[in-house]
Amino acid sequence: MHMQWFSIVAIYGLFWVLSAFLVMPFGLRTPHEEGETVEKGHADSAPVNFRPGKIVLRASLLAAVFFALYYANYVNGWITLEDLNFFGKPPVEDLGY
Template identity: 80%
Template sequence: MQWFSILAIYGLFWVLSAFLVMPFGLRTPDESGDKVQEGHADSAPVNFRPRKILLRATLLAAVLFVVYYENYVNGWITLHDLNFFGDPPVKDLGY
């Protein structure tokens, strides 16, 4: 696997991980007992910590990439394993 492919696949895992970990630990003003500030949405988090999200996303992406790379090297799950419907029928073209 080329280094650019590794970087691109890790980037995809990182973006996926960022969206997965973003909602964990956030509290709305109703949950924390704070007053909603003027101009803010009722659902806006009061304790948004982007550094924590970046760290969690980086760690999760690293774990996911290691599992992906090990599967790539060892071939645990291949495309043949994901073919749930069998091989497509062969059509006789009459040649």
């Protein structure tokens, strides 16, 4: 099977956004954890060591892993839509035609 390049970019982008939200909280420290004082007007939970470059790198790597697993399943068909149908086929109603 062959996947179109636009589908690859779109699916990788979805995995990247998901991955960014998954990796964002790791490694962040609040002012209280660092022993710093919180300035007036700042949130107590605002991180003092926010590094967006590190988040982008981690999210890109995790998204690549997710996409590789997705593409391997797409090619090999390990999990199909029929495997995810937990309720069986819907009943066929007699419509009287």
